[in-house]
Amino acid sequence: xxxxxxxxxxxxxxxxxxxxxxxxxxxxxxxxxxxxxxxxxxxxxxxxxxxxxxxxxxxxxxxxxxxxxxxxxxxxxxxxxxxxxxxxxxxxxxxxxxxxxxxxxxxxxxxxxxxxxxxxxxxxxxxxxxxxxxxxxxxxxxxxxxxxxxxxxxxxxxxx
Numbered sequence: 001x002x003x004x005x006x007x008x009x010x011x012x013x014x015x016x017x018x019x020x021x022x023x024x025x026x027x028x029x030x031x032x033x034x035x036x037x038x039x040x041x042x043x044x045x046x047x048x049x050x051x052x053x054x055x056x057x058x059x060x061x062x063x064x065x066x067x068x069x070x071x072x073x074x075x076x077x078x079x080x081x082x083x084x085x086x087x088x089x090x091x092x093x094x095x096x097x098x099x100x101x102x103x104x105x106x107x108x109x110x111x112x113x114x115x116x117x118x119x120x121x122x123x124x125x126x127x128x129x130x131x132x133x134x135x136x137x138x139x140x141x142x143x144x145x146x147x148x149x150x151x152x153x154x155x156x157x158x159x160x
Contacts, residue, residue, distance in 0.1 A: 010030055013026055013030065053069075053078045055078060055080055056069050056078055056080065056094065058092070059080070059092050059093060059094045060091060060093050060094075061093065061094065061095060061096045061097075061113070061117070061119075061121060061123070062093035062094075062095060062121075062123040062124070062125070063095060063097065063102050063109055063121060063123050063125040063126055064093075064095075064102075064123060064124060064125045065083060065093045065094045065095040066082065066083055066084050066086055066090070066092060066093055067080055067081060067082050067083055067086070067092045067093065067094050068080070068081050068083055068094060068095075069081075069094050080092070080094075093123070096113065096116075096117055097109060097112060097113070104136075105129075105132065105135060105136060106125075106126055106129040106130070106132050107132070107133075107134045107135055107136055108136045109121065109126070110126065111136065
């Protein structure tokens with residue numbers, strides 16, 4: 001959920017007005033901190049804690065949520081905030097993914113949800129991207145990097 005003391009500190013750091021070099025150093029430090037935490041504890045639930053809340057348990061997941069759960073006072077009181085107008089009878093959806101994960105490819109999002117929450121998402125975003133290639137975001141990034149090697153060029157030439 002990204003509402004722990006660490007998350008609140010990171011959000012406060014994001015709001016700081018810093019010279020570009022200091023911003024890069026701070027961002028690199030925060031990135032490394034999260035990588036070190038993930039290496040030690042894994043990524044499930046962002047390793048920031050867990051709890052059972054009746055209101056939140058009534059909300060399903062969507063990769064384009066219309067609400068957000070948070071703990072603004074850094075205590076045990078959950079706040080559910082609408083991110084947009086919600087019509088009477090419309091389902092209230094939160095995202096089980098953090099904002100970075102929601103921007104990844106459909107295949108990557110589904111993988112995280114299957115591994116951690118044991119379901120396959122069928123939200124409007126996932127349904128709209130159903131025909132997208134089944135590659136993870138890492139593979140998408142790698143495809144765009146560097147020049148093609150000789151084998152790739154040879155494959156392209158034989159396809160003509």
